[in-house]
Amino acid sequence: MRISPNIVYEEFLVLVEKYEKLVPDWNYGTAYFNILTSVKPQLADLIRKTIYDPYNKNTVNDETHNFVKSKW
Numbered sequence: 001m002r003i004s005p006n007i008v009y010e011e012f013l014v015l016v017e018k019y020e021k022l023v024p025d026w027n028y029g030t031a032y033f034n035i036l037t038s039v040k041p042q043l044a045d046l047i048r049k050t051i052y053d054p055y056n057k058n059t060v061n062d063e064t065h066n067f068v069k070s071k072w
Contacts, residue, residue, distance in 0.1 A: 003015060003038050007039060009068070009072045012039060015035050016035050017031075027058050029054030029056060030054075033047075036068065040072070043071050047067070047068065052064045052067050052068070
C-alpha cells in the first residue's frame with residue numbers, strides 16, 4: 001500500500017477508518033498501526049510493543065493519539 005507521507009494526521013485517521021472497514025481481519029487498532037507503518041514507519045517503530053501500540057485493540061486511546069500526533 002502506498003500512501004503519501006505528506007498527509008496530515010487527520011487525513012491519516014480517515015484512512016484508518018476506511019481500511020478498518022475494507023479489510024475484514026483488521027480492527028481499528030490494527031488498521032491504525034498498519035497504516036501508520038505505511039505512512040510513517042519510523043513512528044510506528046517508535047510505538048511498537050510499547051504502551052502506545054494499538055495493534056489488536058478495538059480502539060486507540062487518547063494517550064496514543066496524542067503521542068503519535070505530537071511526533072507527526
